Amino acid sequence: MSVFKTAMRIVWGHRTYLLIYLLLLSLMGVAVAAPSSDEASTTVKRNLPTAAVIDRDGSVISQGVCGYIADNSTLVEILDDTMALQDATAKDTASYIVIIPQGYGESFMESAATCSEVPKLQTVISYSGASGYLMDVKVTQYLKTAYEYARYGNADQAQAIAKTNDTVSHTANVEVAYTEAQPVLESFKAYGEFSVYPLFASITVCVSLLMLKLNDKPVKSRMFYSPLSGVGRSIMQFLACLMVGIICWAWIVVLGLLLFAGDSLATSPVQVGVMLLSLLAYSLVSVSIGFLIGQLGASESVSNVVANIGGMVMAFFSGVWIPLSMMPSGVLEVSKFLPCYWFANAFENAASLPSVTMDSVAPLMGNVGICLLFGVAIFAVSLVIGKVRES
Amino acid sequence: MLSIIKYTVISLLREKANIIWPILFVIFMSCLFYVMFSGMENAETYTAQQVGIVKDQNFENAMPFVSMIDSVSGRSSNAASEEGSAAVGESSDSTKASSEAQPTEGTASQSAEGAASQLTDDSEAKIIDPVWYESVDAAQEALQDSQIDSYIVVDSSGTPTLYVSPKANGSIGTEVISSMLDSYVQTYSQVNTLMSTSPEFVSMLSGLSYDNFENSEIMKWSANQWTQDLAITNHAPDSSARYYFALLAMACGMAMSFSMMAAKSVQPSDGSLGARRTMASIPRSKVILGVLVGSWICAFCSLMISFLFMRYVISVDFGGRDGLCIVGIAVASAMSCSIGAFLGTFPKIPVAIVAAISCLLCLFVGLYGPAAQSLADYITQSAPVLQSINPLWQTTNLFYSLMYYDTLAPFGGSCMALIVMAVVFMAAAIVRMRRQMV
Numbered sequence: 027m028s029v030f031k032t033a034m035r036i037v038w039g040h041r042t043y044l045l046i047y048l049l050l051l052s053l054m055g056v057a058v059a060a061p062s063s064d065e066a067s068t069t070v071k072r073n074l075p076t077a078a079v080i081d082r083d084g085s086v087i088s089q090g091v092c093g094y095i096a097d098n099s100t101l102v103e104i105l106d107d108t109m110a111l112q113d114a115t116a117k118d119t120a121s122y123i124v125i126i127p128q129g130y131g132e133s134f135m136e137s138a139a140t141c142s143e144v145p146k147l148q149t150v151i152s153y154s155g156a157s158g159y160l161m162d163v164k165v166t167q168y169l170k171t172a173y174e175y176a177r178y179g180n181a182d183q184a185q186a187i188a189k190t191n192d193t194v195s196h197t198a199n200v201e202v203a204y205t206e207a208q209p210v211l212e213s214f215k216a217y218g219e220f221s222v223y224p225l226f227a228s229i230t231v232c233v234s235l236l237m238l239k240l241n242d243k244p245v246k247s248r249m250f251y252s253p254l255s256g257v258g259r260s261i262m263q264f265l266a267c268l269m270v271g272i273i274c275w276a277w278i279v280v281l282g283l284l285l286f287a288g289d290s291l292a293t294s295p296v297q298v299g300v301m302l303l304s305l306l307a308y309s310l311v312s313v314s315i316g317f318l319i320g321q322l323g324a325s326e327s328v329s330n331v332v333a334n335i336g337g338m339v340m341a342f343f344s345g346v347w348i349p350l351s352m353m354p355s356g357v358l359e360v361s362k363f364l365p366c367y368w369f370a371n372a373f374e375n376a377a378s379l380p381s382v383t384m385d386s387v388a389p390l391m392g393n394v395g396i397c398l399l400f401g402v403a404i405f406a407v408s409l410v411i412g413k414v415r416e417s
Numbered sequence: 418m419l420s421i422i423k424y425t426v427i428s429l430l431r432e433k434a435n436i437i438w439p440i441l442f443v444i445f446m447s448c449l450f451y452v453m454f455s456g457m458e459n460a461e462t463y464t465a466q467q468v469g470i471v472k473d474q475n476f477e478n479a480m481p482f483v484s485m486i487d488s489v490s491g492r493s494s495n496a497a498s499e500e501g502s503a504a505v506g507e508s509s510d511s512t513k514a515s516s517e518a519q520p521t522e523g524t525a526s527q528s529a530e531g532a533a534s535q536l537t538d539d540s541e542a543k544i545i546d547p548v549w550y551e552s553v554d555a556a557q558e559a560l561q562d563s564q565i566d567s568y569i570v571v572d573s574s575g576t577p578t579l580y581v582s583p584k585a586n587g588s589i590g591t592e593v594i595s596s597m598l599d600s601y602v603q604t605y606s607q608v609n610t611l612m613s614t615s616p617e618f619v620s621m622l623s624g625l626s627y628d629n630f631e632n633s634e635i636m637k638w639s640a641n642q643w644t645q646d647l648a649i650t651n652h653a654p655d656s657s658a659r660y661y662f663a664l665l666a667m668a669c670g671m672a673m674s675f676s677m678m679a680a681k682s683v684q685p686s687d688g689s690l691g692a693r694r695t696m697a698s699i700p701r702s703k704v705i706l707g708v709l710v711g712s713w714i715c716a717f718c719s720l721m722i723s724f725l726f727m728r729y730v731i732s733v734d735f736g737g738r739d740g741l742c743i744v745g746i747a748v749a750s751a752m753s754c755s756i757g758a759f760l761g762t763f764p765k766i767p768v769a770i771v772a773a774i775s776c777l778l779c780l781f782v783g784l785y786g787p788a789a790q791s792l793a794d795y796i797t798q799s800a801p802v803l804q805s806i807n808p809l810w811q812t813t814n815l816f817y818s819l820m821y822y823d824t825l826a827p828f829g830g831s832c833m834a835l836i837v838m839a840v841v842f843m844a845a846a847i848v849r850m851r852r853q854m855v
Contacts (some may be wrong), residue, residue: 046773054780058788061795071587109824111649116821118794125647141638146645153654156589160596166643167600171607173638178611178618189610196606198598199578202586203560203567209583216788223785227776327674330772331438335445338785342449347786353453378584380561 029249029259033266036239043231047333048274051224052281059217059286070200075121075157078104078114085131087172090187091147094168094194095124099161115150121158123150124165131183134169138176138186144169168194206381208293210301214286215377218301219346221278222366225305226337229274229312230319233267234329237320264317271313275306300376300390307394308369311401318408323415344370365400368393418703425679425711435678435768436719439671443723446664451731454657465490465546466590468579469556469568472549479575485601491543544597556580567591569598577601650821652736661733662816663784666809668723669749670775673757674768675719676712680761680846683708687764705850709758709843716750716757736820741828745815752808752835755843762849778809811835 037044077099079092095101104114104123114120125148133145147165151158172190175181181189239245240263249259279302283291291298315336319329341347343357344366350358361367372393379386430436470476470486477483548565550556556568557580566585571577577598581591611618625633681687683704685695694704724746727733735742760766781804783790797804804810811831818827 042767043769046770050773050777054777054785057780058785058792061792068583070581073587073589073592108649109822112651112822115650115654116817117797119798123649124644137638141634144638144641144643146642148647149644150647150649153656157592160589160593162644164596164600167603169643170639171603174607174611177638178615178621180615180617193603193607193610194599196599196602198595198602199576200591200595200598201578201580203557203580203582205561205583220785220788326767326769327435327438330769331442334772334776335442338446339449341785342453347788348453354455357453375563378563378582380563380582380584 027262029254029262030266030269033236033240033263034269037232037236037266037270040232040235043235044228044274047228047231048224048277051227052221052278055217055220055224055278056281056285058220059213068202070202073157074099075152075161076100076102076119077122077124077161078102078120080104080106080111080123080125082106082128083126083130086183086187087131087134088126090172090190091124091126091165091168093191095122095161095165098164111150115152118152120150121152122161124148125150134173135176135183135186138173141177144173207297207379208290209379210290210294210297210377211286211288214282214288214290214298215301215374217282217286218305218373218377219370220341221282221305222308222341222344222346222369223337225274225278225309226312226315226340227333229271229309230316230333230336231329232270232274233313233316234319234324234333235326236267236270237263237317238324238326238329241320241323267313267317268310270316271309272306274312275309279305294379294382296382296387297376297379300379300387300394301373303391304369304372304376304394304397307372307397307401308365311365311369311397311404314401314405314408318404318411321408321412321415340364340366343367346370346374365397368397368400372397418699418707421699421704421707422711422714425708426714428682429675429679429712429715432678435674436715439668439674440719440722442671443664443668444726447661447723447727447731447733450657450660450664454660465543466593467546467548467565468594469550469559469565470547471551471553471556471568471570473552473571475573475575476571478573479571479577481605482571482575482577482601486545486547489544489597490547545594567594569594651823652734652820654821655734658734658816658820659783659790659813661727661731662813663779663782665720665723665727665816666749666782666812667775667779667784668720669716669746669753669812670778670809671771672716672719672750672753673760673774674771675715676709676754676757677761677768677771679708679712680758680850681764681768684762684764684850701851702847705847709754709846712757713750713754716754717747720746720750734820735816738819741819741825742816745812745819745828745832748832748835748839749812749815752812752839752842755839755841755846756808758846759842759849762846775809778807781807782809782813805834806838808835808838811838 077095078101079095081088081092099122102114102120104110104120111123114123127145127148130145130147136142137144147169149162149165151162168190171193172186175189175193176183176186179186179189240249252259283298287298316329316333319332324332343361343364345351345353345361346366350361372390375393376390379390548559550559550568553570556565556570559565560568560580560582563582563584565582566588567579567581567590569577569579579591579595579598585591608618612622621634625635630636682691683694685692697704721743724742728735728739728742757771760770779785780789781793781796783793793804793810797810811834814831815828815835818825818831822828
């Protein structure tokens with residue numbers, strides 16, 4: 027027990043690391059998850075783009091277009107000069123910017139009367155996400171509707187826009203389907219997903235540092251001469267490492283539950299339970315990786331870099347930061363050889379489990395198990411390495 | 418002083434872990450980004466959304482809806498257009514009939530739908546990937562089992578309703594499908610309005626047939642391009658560039674460790690060597706300056722290696738202003754150098770804190786995926802002052818401004834901000850490193 031206590035004292039002695047990695051990085055997770063929308067899941071949510079309109083025309087047609095875009099997006103204000111436009115594009119302030127050139131309304135009507143070529147709206151569509159493109163399709167549809175009224179409905183600008191607005195007020199019914207189980211709140215999921223990085227970084231740094239100090243030659247020699255069996259000492263050291271992992275996990279989990287879980291714990295306890303278990307399994311994998319780094323005798327700065335790179339690699343390859351579906355299929359194949367993939371699989375699917383039955387939960391627990399097996403395998407490897415290095 | 422610079426560089430290089438890891442970090446991460454984004458370059462190529470469709474009697478009766486679904490799901494566009502024109506043919510029959518006798522509402526609306534389906538069919542792109550179900554129950558069960566995220570049910574009046582799972586509620590995929598249905602409903606409504614109010618429209622429709630549809634007036638104007646994409650920035654925006662810029666900023670943050678170690682080494686608190694160097698018979702200003710210049714050289718070189726690797730091995734596009742990029746890197750490494758030196762004057766702060774600081778500041782630069790990027794954008798918009806004092810944000814902004822703006826004013830602005838930061842921290846570091854302080 028005294029080995030365990032000493033080990034914990036060493037960890038406490040390096041509490042700056044815990045403070046920096048665990049506290050700071052978990053607060054980063056809080057910052058990332060906080061803006062996630064958390065409306066009740068029974069109402070239909072819209073995925074509206076941000077858009078800006080620069081109206082150089084001011085005609086009834088252009089006002090109609092402005093109104094339509096305002097109704098179907100979150101409007102942002104952008105000044106009409108090149109610098110402001112470049113700024114908005116570079117900073118991605120608006121997913122969709124439309125510029126209505128001067129005289130657009132008149133030439134639109136003229137084109138409708140004669141069926142000649144239609145004037146064009148100028149657009150700047152953001153490179154990120156599809157919502158800008160979707161907005162473009164919608165605006166095109168709006169223009170076509172107005173054009174058709176102007177051409178066949180004998181309408182002037184005001185009438186065409188009035189009729190068009192009436193037409194676009196018809197929308198398809200969208201309803202949220204009933205599912206037996208309530209999905210877990212989005213913000214809790216987002217927070218848990220971001221935790222892939224803080225958990226890995228803080229646990230590996232602390233564990234590898236602890237191992238580094240314990241493997242320090244004088245410390246090691248002194249412990250070697252103590253009246254303690256080698257096995258007992260190793261078990262205690264390992265328990266101390268596990269403790270570090272569990273403390274970090276507990277911190278992340280408690281913070282997440284307090285800030286983001288909301289009613290989820292009451293409405294979907296099984297899902298939250300599976301999510302917490304998968305996080306625990308992932309924490310234990312991080313412990314074994316930290317143990318491995320320690321066994322390899324890496325220095326403090328090396329373990330820092332490995333913790334950071336490793337945390338990011340885990341986060342990128344598990345698809346919690348960027349969906350794996352957006353990446354080449356090779357990445358998906360590679361990620362299956364990493365524990366994070368199995369963790370993320372269990373975590374994300376648990377969050378939106380449509381029904382809680384043995385059949386639906388069992389595969390998720392299987393994923394948690396695979397993640398855990400990675401931990402066991404890495405731990406076994408590090409024991410072998412420790413043995414080889416000692417001899 | 419030259420020898421101080423020389424030996425600072427040599428001693429920093431001797432700590433191999435410190436020089437290798439930051440460079441390795443950038444190289445490794447940029448390779449990772451390269452692999453990840455190689456498939457995303459044509460992210461605009463749209464993948465069809467999977468959606469369940471209940472194929473019951475109501476669906477079969479809503480003929481125009483069927484042909485609309487056929488056309489958007491890319492199922493034999495010929496068959497679709499045949500069905501469509503059949504519907505249009507029907508419509509012309511019914512409208513002819515309508516001029517002679519009172520039309521029943523059913524035929525009128527059916528013909529309207531026929532035309533509607535044709536009008537919505539303005540692209541050959543496959544928008545949805547339908548999964549067919551015999552009944553609502555079967556579709557609901559599939560949704561319950563997570564096989565599909567949403568399904569469409571058509572009621573007896575031919576109106577579609579989209580049911581989405583709580584998981585897909587608010588997703589962009591749902592938005593695409595609901596927009597598609599909106600478009601159908603709207604076109605249907607418009608054609609109905611025009612049918613009842615516009616004789617021109619009715620006569621235009623009755624003139625349509627399968628043979629002349631391709632050359633018809635409707636096809637002529639609806640095939641027009643209605644919007645035109647404008648190239649507004651100096652260089653075409655690239656979603657992956659942001660990650661590389663953020664990575665360079667992180668490398669710049671990590672480079673603080675050079676000056677931090679160098680600054681520590683000339684302090685009496687750093688053991689006997691530090692004490693000897695403090696007592697040395699060289700003006701203290703020369704020692705401090707030499708150490709700072711030496712670590713700046715190291716920081717600059719390590720960033721240059723990272724930059725050159727990204728530019729020439731990964732072929733990251735920096736907007737074709739490589740010379741100015743190097744100027745930017747020089748300024749950014751000066752900033753990193755002086756902040757590092759300042760941190761180095763606190764004997765109790767470990768060098769490892771550099772990694773943590775860089776990680777934290779990088780959150781607001783958007784290195785950690787889209788969620789972090791939207792957080793960064795949100796802060797940039799709502800608290801620009803807060804963001805502008807983030808040295809790493811200013812560093813990414815250097816590369817951003819070179820890539821996107823015609824003018825060099827934003828680049829100059831960021832350079833100035835970095836220089837101000839460098840001067841402030843350097844002054845603070847020098848004050849703290851003076852001999853009498855200790």
